[in-house]
Amino acid sequence: MRIFIGIDDTDVAGATSTARLARELGATLTDEARFIGSVGHMLFSGVKATTNNKASCLVVESERTDALDSLFRRAAAYVEARAAPSSAPGIVVAGEEAEKLADFGREASRREIRSEEIEPLLYGLRARGLRARRGLIGAAAAVGLTARGWSGRWLEFGGLRRLERAVQVRELRAQGVFLVSLETDAEAPAPEDWVDTHGWLRPQLAAGRAVLPLRRIGEGMWAAASVETAKKFR
Amino acid sequence: MKLYMGFDDTDVAGAKIGTGRLVRLFEHKLPEGARLWGALRHQLLIDPRIPFTSHNSPACAVVEIDDEALIPALVARAVAHIAELASEGSDPGLCVARETDDLAEVIEFGLSCTYEIETQDHARAVAARAGAQLLGLGGTNDGVIGALAAVGLSAYGWSGRFLEYGRLRRLPDPISVAALAAAGIEAVAIDKDARALDPQALIHTGGWLSPRLWGGRAVAPVEAKDGRLVAIGKRPRDAEVAD
Numbered sequence: 001m002r003i004f005i006g007i008d009d010t011d012v013a014g015a016t017s018t019a020r021l022a023r024e025l026g027a028t029l030t031d032e033a034r035f036i037g038s039v040g041h042m043l044f045s046g047v048k049a050t051t052n053n054k055a056s057c058l059v060v061e062s063e064r065t066d067a068l069d070s071l072f073r074r075a076a077a078y079v080e081a082r083a084a085p086s087s088a089p090g091i092v093v094a095g096e097e098a099e100k101l102a103d104f105g106r107e108a109s110r111r112e113i114r115s116e117e118i119e120p121l122l123y124g125l126r127a128r129g130l131r132a133r134r135g136l137i138g139a140a141a142a143v144g145l146t147a148r149g150w151s152g153r154w155l156e157f158g159g160l161r162r163l164e165r166a167v168q169v170r171e172l173r174a175q176g177v178f179l180v181s182l183e184t185d186a187e188a189p190a191p192e193d194w195v196d197t198h199g200w201l202r203p204q205l206a207a208g209r210a211v212l213p214l215r216r217i218g219e220g221m222w223a224a225a226s227v228e229t230a231k232k233f234r
Numbered sequence: 235m236k237l238y239m240g241f242d243d244t245d246v247a248g249a250k251i252g253t254g255r256l257v258r259l260f261e262h263k264l265p266e267g268a269r270l271w272g273a274l275r276h277q278l279l280i281d282p283r284i285p286f287t288s289h290n291s292p293a294c295a296v297v298e299i300d301d302e303a304l305i306p307a308l309v310a311r312a313v314a315h316i317a318e319l320a321s322e323g324s325d326p327g328l329c330v331a332r333e334t335d336d337l338a339e340v341i342e343f344g345l346s347c348t349y350e351i352e353t354q355d356h357a358r359a360v361a362a363r364a365g366a367q368l369l370g371l372g373g374t375n376d377g378v379i380g381a382l383a384a385v386g387l388s389a390y391g392w393s394g395r396f397l398e399y400g401r402l403r404r405l406p407d408p409i410s411v412a413a414l415a416a417a418g419i420e421a422v423a424i425d426k427d428a429r430a431l432d433p434q435a436l437i438h439t440g441g442w443l444s445p446r447l448w449g450g451r452a453v454a455p456v457e458a459k460d461g462r463l464v465a466i467g468k469r470p471r472d473a474e475v476a477d
Binding site for chain 2: 041042105106109110145148150151152153178179180181182184185186187188190191192204205206207208209211213225226
């Protein structure tokens with residue numbers, strides 16, 4: 001079973017970011033679940049946020065019947081222990097029911113959500129908000145958007161962070177990344193072709209998978225699209 | 235269920251009807267109980283050792299059928315369609331496979347055709363193992379290679395672009411993200427944030443929307459340009475390669 005663990009509002013300026021905390025949490029769960037990766041979602045930019053309004057969602061898989069409850073307990077305890085004291089963290093854990101939050105995730109991407117809007121949506125879900133509980137909105141949105149599978153970037157996925165800046169197509173495919181050409185011919189890149197990741201390999205979440213859109217920059221050479229100036233996800 | 239019908243090498247230089255257009259026209263020949271899900275153009279290797287008309291680009295009609303008993307009639311109609319519209323002197327090939335067939339090796343073959351030179355013998359062996367029908371319909375029969383590749387790449391689901399997909403050619407410009415979704419096309423932001431697009435946001439297509447096949451779905455990659463959301467895909471050569 002695929003399980004989504006949404007986390008938001010765990011940080012304050014200068015502290016460990018939510019994205020990093022989520023990645024570190026993922027690494028602690030490997031004794032009971034297979035860690036697929038961590039997806040970062042940019043939400044509506046008009047709300048008060050530490051740096052920008054982004055939330056994270058861990059994706060794990062487990063066959064244990066008690067996995068949802070167990071992972072929820074562990075994630076909540078981890079975030080409670082590690083979140084900045086003045087933050088307002090939210091944690092949402094969901095399996096198949098995550099799809100119900102997809103439309104909410106899209107709403108949270110385009111407008112500010114009032115805190116009273118989130119409560120009815122969380123009924124029956126594994127959700128915990130600490131202190132001001134503001135993070136529940138982003139946590140639920142991140143779960144919904146990740147379950148929907150058509151937005152956000154994988155901040156952690158397999159061994160992507162350990163790859164060199166220039167990497168061959170076959171190696172990326174072996175990591176589970178789908179490479180798509182944005183050129184007119186929409187051709188499949190060849191296994192021996194090279195990809196310049198600009199040192200920032202963060203595939204998009206599309207069709208529920210890790211997808212890297214590419215532009216051709218030469219014979220047998222490609223570049224990851226739209227990441228030259230990327231700075232926000234770290 | 236879906237049926238993949240790959241076509242290739244149906245034209246010669248200067249022909250009025252290229253392979254892409256021939257496949258689009260095949261929609262009119264479909265029997266009752268069969269619907270065109272989409273027509274896809276795929277790009278194979280460009281190499282001087284490979285004889286091809288203009289771009290070495292086969293096409294695949296992905297047809298939804300209610301009953302497998304329709305398959306023989308569909309094959310017969312495709313053969314007749316090629317006989318009617320293929321250019322004199324062309325080397326047509328046709329491949330037909332069900333989505334439920336074991337297409338793993340066909341997919342590998344399709345991907346291989348994008349960077350290596352393949353042979354008819356290999357194509358026939360792969361098709362036979364997969365249970366796919368592969369027919370050479372004239373000339374050198376070299377079209378069997380691209381026809382099988384078109385099926386493989388369509389089943390792969392992560393390359394090629396749609397020549398036809400529902401109301402694709404009748405969609406307005408600009409069009410909202412929600413309207414695209416209603417037409418079965420997912421708009422995806424290609425920028426550093428990869429943000430979920432507002433359903434009401436307008437996408438400018440330049441009158442030519444060219445969805446890509448990503449994850450077996452029709453996807454419109456979108457980027458921001460001059461304060462507008464613009465669908466990626468239109469290049470000057472598109473009019474030439476579209477059909």
